[in-house]
Amino acid sequence: MGARRDRFIAQRASAGFTQESLAVAMGVDRTTVGRWERGSALPRPWQMAKLARLMGVSTSELAALLAPLEQDVLAANTASVLGASLPSGAVQRVTMPEWKTPGRDGHTAGAAVGAASMALMDGGARVGCRTADGRIIFVAIPRRALLRGATGAAGVTALSGLAAPGVQATPSVLSPDIHPVENMRSLRRSLVECDNVLGPRDVVATAQEQVRLIQHLRREASGRDRHDLLQVQAEYAEFCSWLYQDSGDHLAAQYWADRAVDWASASDDQDLSAYIMARKSQLAGDMQDSIEAIDLGASAQRMAGAGSRLSAMGAVYTAHGHALLGDERTAQHAFDQALALLAKPPEAPFGRGRWLNEAYVEAQRARSLSLLGRHREATSGFEKAIRALPATYQRDRGVYLARSAIAQFHADGPEHAATTAYSALSIATTTGSARILTELARLDALLQRCDRVPEVTQFRQALDSVLLHEV
Numbered sequence: 081m082g083a084r085r086d087r088f089i090a091q092r093a094s095a096g097f098t099q100e101s102l103a104v105a106m107g108v109d110r111t112t113v114g115r116w117e118r119g120s121a122l123p124r125p126w127q128m129a130k131l132a133r134l135m136g137v138s139t140s141e142l143a144a145l146l147a148p149l150e151q152d153v154l155a156a157n158t159a160s161v162l163g164a165s166l167p168s169g170a171v172q173r174v175t176m177p178e179w180k181t182p183g184r185d186g187h188t189a190g191a192a193v194g195a196a197s198m199a200l201m202d203g204g205a206r207v208g209c210r211t212a213d214g215r216i217i218f219v220a221i222p223r224r225a226l227l228r229g230a231t232g233a234a235g236v237t238a239l240s241g242l243a244a245p246g247v248q249a250t251p252s253v254l255s256p257d258i259h260p261v262e263n264m265r266s267l268r269r270s271l272v273e274c275d276n277v278l279g280p281r282d283v284v285a286t287a288q289e290q291v292r293l294i295q296h297l298r299r300e301a302s303g304r305d306r307h308d309l310l311q312v313q314a315e316y317a318e319f320c321s322w323l324y325q326d327s328g329d330h331l332a333a334q335y336w337a338d339r340a341v342d343w344a345s346a347s348d349d350q351d352l353s354a355y356i357m358a359r360k361s362q363l364a365g366d367m368q369d370s371i372e373a374i375d376l377g378a379s380a381q382r383m384a385g386a387g388s389r390l391s392a393m394g395a396v397y398t399a400h401g402h403a404l405l406g407d408e409r410t411a412q413h414a415f416d417q418a419l420a421l422l423a424k425p426p427e428a429p430f431g432r433g434r435w436l437n438e439a440y441v442e443a444q445r446a447r448s449l450s451l452l453g454r455h456r457e458a459t460s461g462f463e464k465a466i467r468a469l470p471a472t473y474q475r476d477r478g479v480y481l482a483r484s485a486i487a488q489f490h491a492d493g494p495e496h497a498a499t500t501a502y503s504a505l506s507i508a509t510t511t512g513s514a515r516i517l518t519e520l521a522r523l524d525a526l527l528q529r530c531d532r533v534p535e536v537t538q539f540r541q542a543l544d545s546v547l548l549h550e551v
Contacts, residue, residue, distance in 0.1 A: 088117050088145045095135045105134050122146055124335075198281060198514040201324060201332035208517050209548040214528060216521040216547065218328065218514070260297055261308045264290060268316060279475050279511020280323035287323060291316045307347060314343035318356050321363070326475070328514025330367050337363060354383035354390045355432045361397035365404065366515070373401030392421035393433045396444050403448035411452070415445045439468035447483055455490035462487065475516070478507030482519035489526050497523060498535040502542060509546050 092102055092113075099117075103110040106127065115121035123131050123146070132142040198206045200220055209219050267290060275283045294313040298306050321336035337360045344352040361377035377398030384390035399414030418441050446461030462484035469477050481504035489497035501523050508516035524543060530536045 091135050091137060091145055092117075097134065102134065106131060116146065198327035198329070198512045198517075200327065200329050201335070206328050206514060207548055208521065208546070209550065210544060212550045216524055218518075219548070261305070261312055264294060264309075264312045264316070268312070268319060271319065273472065275323065275326075275475070276472050277474050277511075279513045280326045281512035284320065284323040284327065287316060287320050291320065310343055311347040311349050311352065314340050314347060314349065314352055314356070317343060318352075318359060321356075321359065325363050325366060326513050326515055328518065330363065333363055334360075350383060351390060351432050354380050354388075355393070357383055358390065358393040358397055358433075361394065361401070365397055365400040368404060370401045370404035373404065374398050377401060387421060387424065389421065389433050389436060392418040392441075393436050395421070396436075396441055400444060400448050403451050406452065408452050408454075411448050412445075415441060415448070437468075439465045443480055446487070450483065450487040450490075453490075455487040458487035459484060459491050474507055475511045475513050478504045478511065478513060478516040479519070481507070482516045482523070486519060486523050486526070489523060494527055494530040494533050495535045498527060498530075498533065498539040502535075502539045505539070505542055505546070 092099075097105070099110050099113045103113045106113070108127075112121065116123060128139050128142060132139045135142065135145075137145070200206050205221050206218050207221055209217050211217055268287075271283050271287055291313060294309050294316065298309045298313070301309055317336050317340035321333045321340060324330075324336060325333040337356060340356045341353065341360070344356055357376055358380035361373050361380060364372035364376055377394045377396075380394030381391045381398070384394060395414045395418040399411045399418070402408075402411040402414060419438060422436065422438055422441065442461045443465035446458040446465065449455075449461065450458035462480050466477060466480050466484070469480070481500050485497045485501040485504060488500055501520055504516055505520060507513070508520060520543060524540060527536050527540060531540070
């Protein structure tokens with residue numbers, strides 16, 4: 081990282097800043113600036129414009145100053161194995177040319193990103209990779225590397241939804257004859273439908289651009305218009321959080337969820353605040369943080385009020401938190417509580433969380449039952465939930481299939497599990513859903529000792545075809 085350190089320090093000094101004075105100007109600790117200079121951390125995307133202005137460079141020039149050296153790109157960004165942190169030194173330093181796409185000799189990770197890729201907050205991609213010892217890990221590839229190798233790389237076309245910074249999308253759904261708030265809400269509904277089919281990869285850039293547009297509109301609005309724009313801004317921020325959660329970028333998901341809570345609270349929308357709090361509980365569950373899932377879910381229930389649909393939503397995610405702790409009795413009680421609330425007539429036909437139904441609760445119960453070792457019951461629960469899904473809910477179908485495959489492995493054996501997983505994989509490659517691919521990676525680890533089973537061989541070969549490989 082020496083060259084990078086020297087370039088950044090020289091520009092900082094040229095702009096007249098010490099580490100301490102730059103930290104004060106940026107509103108961060110001095111050690112944060114030190115980490116930027118060492119290359120052990122990067123400024124957040126929302127800090128880049130201010131930092132570039134202070135240092136007297138353009139944002140693209142700043143990105144070049146911050147860019148890690150080629151040989152450090154993957155090693156510095158290697159994420160987790162199956163969602164768990166790797167111990168220090170567990171992954172050998174890997175240079176870009178040592179990752180290859182199967183069947184494409186000479187195409188490196190920078191030149192061909194397979195379909196198993198998910199959007200990251202900095203515009204790069206989180207990519208599934210097979211290591212030399214057979215494990216599947218997830219590696220963050222910076223946008224710079226993607227752009228450098230985009231020419232002639234079929235895999236990169238899957239990332240076309242990642243808009244370049246500063247490029248504003250102009251969705252055709254917007255109409256000059258409709259109030260901006262209604263325009264924004266109409267577009268968000270369209271994006272939600274796209275997400276159900278396409279997954280987050282091709283939606284997230286547009287969603288973030290709308291947040292920036294709403295912020296601009298709020299500066300020129302007043303009174304009720306500004307209040308309503310703040311409310312819809314919170315709705316978009318929650319949607320961004322969801323998109324990053326499904327992409328596997330949990331830190332970005334937390335950032336957007338926190339912003340959503342702030343904006344919903346400022347707009348005095350109690351139901352939206354409760355909804356976002358329940359979603360934060362769900363995110364904590366995906367991050368395996370049981371206590372956070374329980375406490376945030378309980379907070380959502382209190383905010384929503386007894387007997388409401390949003391209270392049922394909070395109960396569902398609280399239940400999974402208890403399952404993570406191994407407390408089956410409390411988890412089952414919370415799921416039953418959610419079902420009892422859903423049996424009542426809804427408070428409003430178009431309220432928040434109207435997608436929450438009995439099938440969804442049973443799918444979440446099945447996930448928790450599998451975690452608790454009740455695999456036969458989990459398999460049955462997933463089968464019922466999949467049958468009840470609307471045809472347009474492709475990504476959710478993939479998640480349920482992948483989770484069901486793990487339960488089937490324990491309940492019925494590898495043949496059935498591999499067949500189900502094969503179906504889930506086709507959805508994962510279409511949508512770029514990290515939640516699907518992470519579950520399939522867990523199953524892959526279980527199937528390694530079953531390589532003589534034809535169904536297993538077929539699934540693992542198909543999985544390998546969408547992963548990068550260490551060579």
